[in-house]
Amino acid sequence: MMMTAIGLMSGTSLDGVDVALIETDGKRVKAFGPSGYRPYTDKERGLLLQALTEAVDLPQRDARPGILREAERAVTIAHAEAVATFTAQNRITSEDIDIVGFHGQTVLHRPERGLTVQIGDAAALAKAIHIPVMHDFRAADVAAGGQGAPFVPVYHRALAQSLEREGPIVVVNIGGVSNITYIDGSEILIACDTGPGNALLDDYMFRVMKQRFDCEGRLAAQGTADQGWIGCALKLPFFALPPPKSLDRNDFASLKLGQMSPADGAATLTAFTVAAIAGIVPLLPKVPKSWVVAGGGARNLTMLRMLRERLAPATVEAADTLGWSADAIEAQAFGFLAARGLKGLPLSYPATTGVPMPMTGGVIARP
Numbered sequence: 001m002m003m004t005a006i007g008l009m010s011g012t013s014l015d016g017v018d019v020a021l022i023e024t025d026g027k028r029v030k031a032f033g034p035s036g037y038r039p040y041t042d043k044e045r046g047l048l049l050q051a052l053t054e055a056v057d058l059p060q061r062d063a064r065p066g067i068l069r070e071a072e073r074a075v076t077i078a079h080a081e082a083v084a085t086f087t088a089q090n091r092i093t094s095e096d097i098d099i100v101g102f103h104g105q106t107v108l109h110r111p112e113r114g115l116t117v118q119i120g121d122a123a124a125l126a127k128a129i130h131i132p133v134m135h136d137f138r139a140a141d142v143a144a145g146g147q148g149a150p151f152v153p154v155y156h157r158a159l160a161q162s163l164e165r166e167g168p169i170v171v172v173n174i175g176g177v178s179n180i181t182y183i184d185g186s187e188i189l190i191a192c193d194t195g196p197g198n199a200l201l202d203d204y205m206f207r208v209m210k211q212r213f214d215c216e217g218r219l220a221a222q223g224t225a226d227q228g229w230i231g232c233a234l235k236l237p238f239f240a241l242p243p244p245k246s247l248d249r250n251d252f253a254s255l256k257l258g259q260m261s262p263a264d265g266a267a268t269l270t271a272f273t274v275a276a277i278a279g280i281v282p283l284l285p286k287v288p289k290s291w292v293v294a295g296g297g298a299r300n301l302t303m304l305r306m307l308r309e310r311l312a313p314a315t316v317e318a319a320d321t322l323g324w325s326a327d328a329i330e331a332q333a334f335g336f337l338a339a340r341g342l343k344g345l346p347l348s349y350p351a352t353t354g355v356p357m358p359m360t361g362g363v364i365a366r367p
């Protein structure tokens, strides 16, 4: 049965809420619908950054001490506004939508402690938008001993089914953190986080240039990467671990650059993200032949250039050039995952999150 689903993603970049409509039976994609974006205000983003700091010592996933309660309310309201604007702009009514997939905002990810925390009140959201909401996608996986991330690989596989490219294919998503999906035929699906995405670079740009990100990679393009610093950073134990493995947004926040110009700093952090992505190749069964780049990092032209240099002779294409949406892909994925969850289909697998057996997941809140 085909379903019409809306996916909502608020990622580790803390930039805003991505919204996308998708028609799917949870196995294949019948059609992409429109997509939208509701940016966080500076105040909301500040609140979320504070929530991330305060979440570090959370004892359990449903605890909301201090600022976390306020942050959760802000996340819920932002998502309700995102859906209201999106449906109004596209003349969609709540009856048109079978399910909403609501990721929420990750404030802590510590699978080794059995903990992954996404804030956002699904029951309040369902009431506000009058549509059933599926949420808590990662909880069952972590409870069963999985990494609880990444979850987009089943969606990447569905998209790659109709892609005429030489395999193995890797889809790399460069958001706040980077993750990859390795696809070889219809059976082999391997995934993991690879290291930083844009989060370190964004935080640096804000500190040094008072800008939210390095637009199109222009600052990095003027600098020279410090390969010595990158070589040291890559010695962290995470990088030698085979997939599956996952990260918290702030896992590398303690890495500090030495004295260098802003351009060299941006070039170094951009090249670090790229080196960590390329560093996954020896840990995969075969050398990938075709790479597809999604997420906000696909708009960073210096990042794309460095990826092409590092991954040659493999091809490196931005998702948009294939008719996919680099910006909406994660929101689409959570619409797709909600449809899969409704049908009890697996969301994660031993080789994507390390869960002992394929696992379904998600919890439904009804209006």
Ligand SMILES: Nc1ncnc2c1ncn2[C@@H]1O[C@H](COP(=O)(O)OP(=O)(O)OP(=O)(O)O)[C@@H](O)[C@H]1O
Pocket (backbone or CB within 6 Å): 009, 010, 011, 012, 013, 014, 015, 173, 174, 175, 176, 177, 178, 197, 198, 199, 202, 212, 213, 214, 215, 216, 217, 294, 295, 296, 297, 299, 300, 301, 330
């Ligand atoms: N025009 C651009 N030029 C360069 N970088 C950009 C551009 N637009 C977006 N980005 C980068 O992409 C980031 C947002 O990416 P994205 O929306 O994929 O992240 P996310 O979904 O929040 O993260 P995650 O996938 O880790 O959950 C921004 O913070 C910025 O670093």
Ligand SMILES: CC(=O)N[C@H]1[C@@H]2OC[C@@H](O2)[C@@H](O)[C@@H]1O[C@H](C)C(=O)O
Pocket (backbone or CB within 6 Å): 011, 012, 106, 109, 116, 148, 149, 150, 151, 152, 153, 175, 176, 177, 178, 179, 193, 246, 247, 330
């Ligand atoms: C715990 C958590 O929210 N992880 C995110 C984060 O952002 C990117 C990377 O780290 C990925 O593993 C995951 O998001 C995507 C959507 C995923 O689960 O596939």
